[in-house]
Amino acid sequence: xxxxxxxxxxxxxxxxxxxxxxxxxxxxxxxxxxxxxxxxxxxxxxxxxxxxxxxxxxxxxxxxxxxxxxxxxxxxxxxxxxxxxxxxxxxxxx
Numbered sequence: 001x002x003x004x005x006x007x008x009x010x011x012x013x014x015x016x017x018x019x020x021x022x023x024x025x026x027x028x029x030x031x032x033x034x035x036x037x038x039x040x041x042x043x044x045x046x047x048x049x050x051x052x053x054x055x056x057x058x059x060x061x062x063x064x065x066x067x068x069x070x071x072x073x074x075x076x077x078x079x080x081x082x083x084x085x086x087x088x089x090x091x092x093x094x
Contacts (some may be wrong), residue, residue, distance in 0.1 A: 003029040003069050008053070011038040019046060030067055 008024070009015040010031035020031045023046045030045050043050035049065040055078040 002027045004030050004049070004067060006030045006032050006051070006064060006068050008032045008055070010050075011042050012033065016042070020043075023048065030064070031062060 005022075006026070006031040007015060007041050009020045010029065011033055017029060019029050019042065029046075029048055031039050031046075031048060033039055034052065034054050036052040039050040039052055049067075051067070053060045053064050055061065059060055072093075
């Protein structure tokens with residue numbers, strides 16, 4: 001069984017191609033973005049879950065990422081010089 005992953009911007013051109021390909025190959029994308037109506041329609045089309053999230057809402061993003069097994073969110077104390085990574089925290093310039 002494939003593990004779910006968060007696909008932000010899934011209803012844009014590239015995101016929609018990734019979503020379609022992922023579902024076709026039996027993967028479980030969790031569709032994410034700001035536009036609830038577009039997400040809901042796309043999630044219904046592919047039969048997957050979705051999460052409306054604004055990227056400037058860090059808490060909502062962390063909550064959405066909790067649905068992704070193995071994803072660890074760094075403390076908010078790290079600040080803007082760090083990014084979220086599947087293996088933990090990494091500096092942008094590394």
